[in-house]
Amino acid sequence: MEPAPRILTLRDMLPVQRYFADLFAGEAWIPLVRTEHADTFASQWGDGPVRLWTLVNRGEQAVEGTLLHVASDANDRFYDLIGGKEVAAAAVEGRVALRGTLPARGIGAFCTFGNNGAPEDFRRFLAAQRARNAARVEQSPPQRATARRQPVKRTRLYDKIPEGMARIEGRRVSLSVEFQIRECGYYAASPEGQIKGSGTGKKAVFTIEADLEDYAIDLTPVTNAQYAEFLRASGYRPRIEERFLAHWPGGAVPPGKADHPVVYVDLDDARAFAAWAGKRLPTELEWQYAAQGPDALLYPWGMEDNEARRNGGQSGGTTAVTAYPSGRSPFGLWDCCGNVWELTESESCDGRNRYCLLKGGSYYRAEGSSWYFDGGPQNNRHVAKMLLAWPGLDRAATLGFRCAVDLKSR
Known part of the structure; x- marks a missing residue:
């Protein structure tokens, strides 16, 4: 054999x-x-x-x-x-x-x-x-790894749009996606001929076509104040607490940052909040379409970057989720570029790595090496692959989330 x-x-x-x-x-x-x-x-x-x-x-x-x-x-x-x-x-x-x-x-x-x-x-x-x-014998043809994605757990079908959310009509979409080529790749197996660009340190671009059902998505990332309300009401504590809400001194919301995005949460922490609120995390495709709109804008506000419309680290940390009104997306979403990376419902395993996909970029960019994780504000098309290792490592100062719900069709 x-x-x-x-x-x-x-x-x-x-x-x-x-x-x-x-x-x-x-x-x-x-x-x-x-x-x-x-x-x-x-x-x-x-x-x-x-x-x-x-x-x-x-x-x-x-x-x-x-x-x-x-x-x-x-x-x-x-x-x-x-x-x-x-x-x-x-x-x-x-x-x-x-x-x-x-x-x-x-x-x-x-x-x-x-x-x-x-x-x-x-x-x-x-x-x-x-x-x-x-x-050694001749090797059999190499087998391409296939990523298995966890099914999305849909919410109940809402008749009305919950407060603080934007309605997105379902439709067939064709989304241009780009990512920084790294050894861990993107989706474990991409259809032949889709990817353009090669070599570590370069960006690859391809197109994904998908059918989106009617959904609603939060206008802003979840804030420290909202997460504190969830903890009080639910009594939630993660099984592994290392670095959970590490930016809260003494376990309390930092003064002056109630309306900043909550960070130092991992995928399970975000899902727990979403389930308590009767919501879920958006998929990366739902997130991107809500950020770019039907005209496929490169940035939430248009086709050109503009430092005045997003948090790119000017203050040295996070900012309030409504600090940049001129940076809203066509559907009215705030903070889709910069401030913090956002988790999406995209958990997958390719037999080697367990990972999820992040959108939006953050205020922080590590300088000095292309080996560092993608940093700084990113355009709507950019996606980063985050390897899921252990909650104490997965939680970070630049990682937050927003939620989505499923809607009844009109």
Whole structure:
């Protein structure tokens, strides 16, 4: 019986991890080293004479030839750790081209010991890797991961629009969506031909078509005052309390911030509030259509960004949810750009990661590296994928939510 592709990948990877355990456990890690192929991602481990590069091909086709360029002295010798062999690599102007083949959804690894020279037992390691590589069977075609989304739990069908909400008529929509390409991807499997753009650090754009039923959505994000009322009425306490409402000193709404969006809540905290209010979270498509309107505006107010219409960090923190009346959407929604990211009802699992999708951007933008989470105000089309790890990590100072309900058709 042919081993599954994941088992073969583990067979390739584990000996490398064990032999270079100290390097992998060290602090000299450089993620997202530039590669020569859009679907190939690399990391560098170590910044001294001993350096190692790990690569993964996330694409459906094998790649071959030059995989990446690395800095090198004339005397450096390089080794293919998966193939178990030394590779010919001549330095040109202080850089070397590392060449090889990465199978579809496969991995690779190279190393150099610099002037230190290879350890005595390294030849035995290479020989074992060569034998393992020669004995491996041809992999079956890689299987594209399929994301399974949790079904949306609909509310009762409301006859009247609840106070503080905007009615959205159901219709067929075609929404342009963009996201920053990262190793964790977007939806785990996107239809072939939809995505335009490739390479980490770039934005990909595609179109989603969907049928939206009649619904209503909150005009503003849920505020600290509204969440405090929910806690008093329901007695809600999360099962895991780490960082829950961490911005409330002594468990009380911060002075002067009753009308600011509530933050430091995770997906379950937001769902608990919504259920108590007889509501639910909007899907990312419902959120986007309510923000952009029928004319598909790029920003809630129009096609151009305008700092005067949203919170982009001018005050160093959150602002009142109605602080920017000129930034309202065609349906009258406030605060759809900047202030805080908003959770949507989009929880999914692709067999590797559990995640949900965020909309709107926030007031805060981390500077200094493209590795940081997407920051700052974002346009209506932008979506960010948030990996759900643990409530103490999922709760953040820049993450809030608003609610939606289902309506009877007119």
